[in-house]
Amino acid sequence: MVEFLPMKLSDLTTSEGKHVVQLAPVQRQGIDIGEDEPYPSINNGIWLIAIDDDMPAAVMLSKFLTRYGPMVQVEIGHLPNELGHAFAKRFLRTIQAQGKSYYRNKAVSFESTEFGGTQETMRVHKLPAVSRNDVVLSKATMAQLDTHIFDFVKCREELKRLGQSGRKGILLHGHPGTGKTHVVHYIAANLPEHTKVLVAGAPPQIIAGSRPGLDTRGDRHRRCRGVLIGSSAVAEPLAAGSVDLSGPPSLQK
Incomplete structure (x- = not known):
């Protein structure tokens, strides 16, 4: 009942x-x-x-x-x-x-039904394990990921203690098939003790409203996909910059 x-x-x-x-x-x-x-x-x-x-x-x-x-x-x-x-x-x-x-160290998603926009029960997903050797990117691009994701996580609590923001966000952009989703899997798999919240198939304006940590887009007309990664049950955005996977890497603050 x-x-x-x-x-x-x-x-x-x-x-x-x-x-x-x-x-x-x-x-x-x-x-x-x-x-x-x-x-x-x-x-x-x-x-x-x-x-x-x-x-x-x-x-x-x-x-x-x-x-x-x-x-x-x-x-x-x-x-x-x-x-x-x-x-x-x-x-x-x-x-x-x-x-x-x-839900620590797990990937979850919140999905809406087609009828009335009601939300279903939170679902847990198993993401593939991706090692650094499985990612084919330039040294400069990998260095950006290290600096703005993994190195940032190591200093995050100290930054918050000093009154600095503990939030950052990274935007992965490039043509379809350049490996954006694969890079997201690599980042998620190598951040232990973090909760991952997957966002899929939502319009860009909705994604922006939910403040995604990692967002993957092929072009401006496609629907967005992304993942929030945080160290608590409610994920906080981690990293802020831009990594171009289809050309010379660029970083925007």
């Missing part, structure tokens, strides 16, 4: 008639996290918890569907005191950190 509204803790005590919440067997949905087996995620559930063995608390998980795709709501009920507030903050931080770890 598809739910279009989230279930709340108050529904357990205030609902009447046909809207009364009823007990039912646990239902799970397999979520693709890029492993051999999908993660068996519970659709709706409530956990009764004792904080420090004596203070009651409750956690409710509810999945529901919106026009923008499936959503998840987590509601925490606790007594109005410091111990209860601390538990709620710690619980939310824990599940946020755990969620990030599921």
